[in-house]
Amino acid sequence: MKKIIISISILSLCIPLFVSxxxxxxxxxxxxxxxxxxxxxxxxxxxxxxGFYSAEKHQDAEIACKGKTDAAGxxxxxxxxxxxxxxxISFGGKNKFSNIVDFIQYIYRYGFIAGTIxxxxxxxxxxxxxxxxGGNTDGITKAKNxxxxxxxxxxxxxxxxxxxxxxxxxxxxxxxxxxxxxxxIGLAPAVCSQLKDLEKASLALAYTATQAASVxxxxxxxxxxxxxxxxxxxxxxxxCGNGYFxxxxxxxxxxxxxxxxxxxxxWKKNNEMQRKCTDGIIAGNIYHSGIVxxxxxNVIQAILEEWEFPWxxxxxxxxxxxxxxxxxxxxxxxxxxxxxxxxxxxxxxxxTNHTQRYLLPGDAKEIISKATSGxxxxxGLKGFLLEVEFNEAWDFTSExxxxxxxxxxxxxxxxDEDIEKKLRANSISTDVYIKKEQIQxxxxxxxxxDAAGVKDED
Numbered sequence: 001m002k003k004i005i006i007s008i009s010i011l012s013l014c015i016p017l018f019v020s021x022x023x024x025x026x027x028x029x030x031x032x033x034x035x036x037x038x039x040x041x042x043x044x045x046x047x048x049x050x051g052f053y054s055a056e057k058h059q060d061a062e063i064a065c066k067g068k069t070d071a072a073g074x075x076x077x078x079x080x081x082x083x084x085x086x087x088x089i090s091f092g093g094k095n096k097f098s099n100i101v102d103f104i105q106y107i108y109r110y111g112f113i114a115g116t117i118x119x120x121x122x123x124x125x126x127x128x129x130x131x132x133x134g135g136n137t138d139g140i141t142k143a144k145n146x147x148x149x150x151x152x153x154x155x156x157x158x159x160x161x162x163x164x165x166x167x168x169x170x171x172x173x174x175x176x177x178x179x180x181x182x183x184x185i186g187l188a189p190a191v192c193s194q195l196k197d198l199e200k201a202s203l204a205l206a207y208t209a210t211q212a213a214s215v216x217x218x219x220x221x222x223x224x225x226x227x228x229x230x231x232x233x234x235x236x237x238x239x240c241g242n243g244y245f246x247x248x249x250x251x252x253x254x255x256x257x258x259x260x261x262x263x264x265x266x267w268k269k270n271n272e273m274q275r276k277c278t279d280g281i282i283a284g285n286i287y288h289s290g291i292v293x294x295x296x297x298n299v300i301q302a303i304l305e306e307w308e309f310p311w312x313x314x315x316x317x318x319x320x321x322x323x324x325x326x327x328x329x330x331x332x333x334x335x336x337x338x339x340x341x342x343x344x345x346x347x348x349x350x351x352t353n354h355t356q357r358y359l360l361p362g363d364a365k366e367i368i369s370k371a372t373s374g375x376x377x378x379x380g381l382k383g384f385l386l387e388v389e390f391n392e393a394w395d396f397t398s399e400x401x402x403x404x405x406x407x408x409x410x411x412x413x414x415x416d417e418d419i420e421k422k423l424r425a426n427s428i429s430t431d432v433y434i435k436k437e438q439i440q441x442x443x444x445x446x447x448x449x450d451a452a453g454v455k456d457e458d
Contacts, residue, residue, distance in 0.1 A: 024064035026078045026180040030054070033079035036181060040081070051080035053180075059289050066407065067190055070253070073273060079181040115157050122150035191275075191446075192235040192244055192254040194407060201246070202231035206253055209241030209274065240266035240277045240443055258443040263363055265444030269348065270355040281364050281444045282322065282386075282434070284410075286311050286346055286356040290452040308391050309354050310346060311451040318343025319389040320358045323402075324371035325433065327379030329424045336423035337385055337402065338374055341367045358449070364440050371436070383433025385413060386447065390454060401454045403447075404432030410449040415456075 028036070034048040054077040055061040056068040061077045070076050126147035133139030195201045231247050238244050238256030246252050257266045259277035268275045270285040288311060312319045321343035330336045341362035348357045375381040386403045400416035411432050414422045422428050438445040 025182050027055075027061070027065040027076050028052075028079040028181070028183050029070060030075040030077065032183075033077070033181070036079060037081070053078035053080060062289065066194075066409075070190065079183070081179060081181050112157065112160075116154065119150050119154040119157065123147060123154070126150060189254055191257050191408065192238045193257045193441075193443075195235055195246065195254060198235055201235050203233040203235060203238060203244035203246060203254070204228040204231045205233065206243040206245045209239075209276075236442075240275050258441070260442075262442070263444075264442075265359070265446065267444075267446040269357055270350065270353070271348070277443070278359060279361065280344075280359045281341070281362045281367065281439055282360040282447060283444065284358060284446050284448040286358060286449045286451065288354055288451040291354050307451045307454070307456075309351070310349050310356055311354075311391060311449075312346035312356060312358070312388060313391040319346060320344050320360065321387045322360055322362075322367070322384055322434075323387050324374065324384050325382045325423060326375035327382045329378075329426070330420070331378045332374045336420055337387065338371075339387075340371050340384060364444075368436050368440060381436060382430065383435055384439065385433065386410065386449070388449065388454075390451065392456065399456065403449065403454070404428075405434045405438075405445070405447045406432060408446055408448060410447055410453065412453050412455055 030049075030052050033052045037048045037051045052075075053061055054068075054075060055065045056075060056077070058077065062068055064078075065076045068075065126143050129146065130140060130143035133143060189195060192201075192203060228245055231245070233244065236258060238254075238258060240256050240259050242256040243253050244256060246254060255268075255275055257275070259266050261277065263279065263281060264277040265280045265283045266275050266277050267283040268285075270287070288307065288309070322340045323337035324340045325331065325337050332338045341360065344358050344360045346356040346358050348355075350356070371381050371384070388401055388403055390399050390401060392399050402413040402415075402419050403410040404413045405411065413419070413428055413432060434445065434447070
């Protein structure tokens with residue numbers, strides 16, 4: 001019974017995540033947002049910093065801005081023309097809300113967790129009353145009534161989202177008119193490979209990898225930009241670890257991504273400030289965007305039966321593997337995704353921040369050759385996917401999910417149960433596949449895995 005109730009809870013809250021291909025124009029640097037508010041909106045008694053909607057604390061801003069900081073390590077987020085609303089009572093340690101929708105959504109999540117804890121406690125208490133009733137009919141009846149009431153309440157709580165969505169989708173998809181200030185200049189992406197019009201873009205060196213630690217302030221960056229004479233470096237010539245100015249007239253920057261040695265990947269580990277070249281073809285960090293640092297994730301997992309940290313268990317096997325897909329189903333493998341290289345393990349468990357990292361070794365030329373040859377009689381190579389074994393709470397076995405790439409962040413494609421069905425129906429967008437050009441590039445590819453966007457099989 002408890003398993004069914006928990007499953008309903010998961011299904012009712014599974015809302016797909018989507019990340020746009022380009023950085024949103026609502027994204028601002030913190031200092032620029034403050035200056036903008038000072039000049040245009042803030043009056044006496046108002047703090048300009050109150051209008052900065054930090055990507056570090058808000059998942060929607062982090063997704064839109066492609067991270068919590070820009071290439072220079074400065075905080076980014078949305079910018080409010082007005083200040084945030086402050087409530088007199090703190091809800092779960094939070095009392096600042098950007099608008100009424102933000103408040104309602106937070107209260108719903110807060111109330112759901114609190115209500116679930118109370119309902120589960122009532123179920124346990126009812127069971128104890130029943131056990132200690134000593135066969136007394138009245139005691140058993142009261143225990144049964146409490147138990148049934150708690151279970152019914154838990155079920156209604158779990159499916160409340162579905163019920164409201166059936167009545168009217170706008171009851172759960174609340175929206176208010178857009179109040180975010182638009183950044184006309186915008187932000188440069190973190191990595192130079194993600195620039196718009198990549199073939200036409202030109203860069204100028206801002207700092208080398210060895211200079212990165214000493215050049216850290218905004219004023220130093222602006223002073224360096226003022227001295228740039230010409231932009232004569234192409235993005236595919238930008239070296240890993242170096243910082244580059246983009247041609248935007250405001251000193252925006254991106255990080256280089258190419259490595260001098262073949263079969264190396266340029267990537268940034270979750271506990272480091274700078275990208276470095278490491279032997280491998282694909283690498284990334286593993287995290288859960290729904291759990292903040294220092295949070296007690298065990299309480300949340302116990303209620304929702306979601307993924308458990310460590311998100312990917314290093315059991316001595318190859319929990320993360322690369323597989324290739326052909327244009328014509330099924331290809332060389334019966335389920336449609338054939339292994340392309342050696343797999344890798346999740347390492348570097350950071351219990352405080354609930355993060356891990358992974359690295360897939362291999363020879364890019366051999367991998368492409370194997371995939372091209374394997375798809376020769378199946379319409380040619382379509383692309384690659386990551387096959388990841390996730391660690392599920394309340395379950396002794398791992399569950400497999402197939403993930404694609406959405407501008408450096410994983411995007412859920414299918415579970416192990418439905419991958420064959422989706423490939424047979426050709427229902428997976430070609431945009432999510434990891435391209436062979438990305439694997440062959442000097443600098444490999446970084447794909448960070450977000451466990452929050454991965455669906456559970458059951």
